[in-house]
Amino acid sequence: MDKLSLIGLLVGLGAILMGQQLEGGHVSSLANGPAILIVMGGSIGAVMLQSPVPVFMRSLQIIAWVVRPPEQPIAEAIRKIVAWSQVARREGLLGLENQAESETNPFAKKGLQLLVDGNEPDTIRNTLEVDLMARESRDLAAAKVFEGLGGYSPTIGIIGAVMGLIHVMGNLADPSKLGSGIATAFVATIYGVGLANLIFLPIGNKLKAVVQSQSQYGEMLIEGIIAIAEGENPMNIELRLQGYQA
DSSP: OOHHHHHHHHHHHHHHHHHHHHTTOOGGGGOOHHHHHHHHHHHHHHHHHHSOHHHHHHHHHHGGGGTSOOOOOHHHHHHHHHHHHHHHHHHOGGGGHHHHHHOOOHHHHHHHHHHHTTOOHHHHHHHHHHHHHHHHHHHHHHHHHHHHHHHHHHHHHHHHHHHHHHHHHTTTTOGGGHHHHHHHHHHHHHHHHHHIIIIIHHHHHHHHHHHHHHHHHHHHHHHHHHHHHTTOOHHHHHHHHGGGOO
8 A cells, every 4th residue: 555645645635724723714614515516526527528438437447546556566577587587498488388377467478478379579579568558558548537637626616716706796785695605716716726736636646657667567577578588598687677676
């Protein structure tokens, strides 16, 4: 679990709420149902309008990566690749058939199967790179859904503010309704800017970082598998792949 993401969210929200309290305001004054409905509903609707269905659905699938990103055990992967290269040197590429069948990582499994089938290194590289780029493109598009939310929510917050002011102007003769209208106006703006900069944009950037990490992991697997296909020494393979370790 990525505890830093949770700590960052708590620190950001806590600082704002504490500042509100220290200035003599009440935290409860920031709770406004109509304002959050306008900002959240409007922002989500706008993103749904701009996003293809597969991209939007993928964004819902990967949002959990913010706090629980996929594991990228680079050191373990290097050990496995070196072990595969040792098997290939002893038994030939066909000796990797058992490893291919037992491998749980679909990307590595595909690479091993290409090795076992006797494909040329260039063919293996091209096949795996197409797979890797397609996956990276799909996940980056999904991450940009949250960037879209971060772009729309401040503007939707302004719309909420204007709607609140319209409500105020329509009830100037009834002072009892002025307070709620003004509150909705200002709170909607806070929600729009706050959600964009504390939630949506950070989520989008975090997901893009996770996608980049996954792509780097895939690139390492490609390099290792190609090195096996070219018959490199296991020690040399290990030394080359150690450069991917942070």
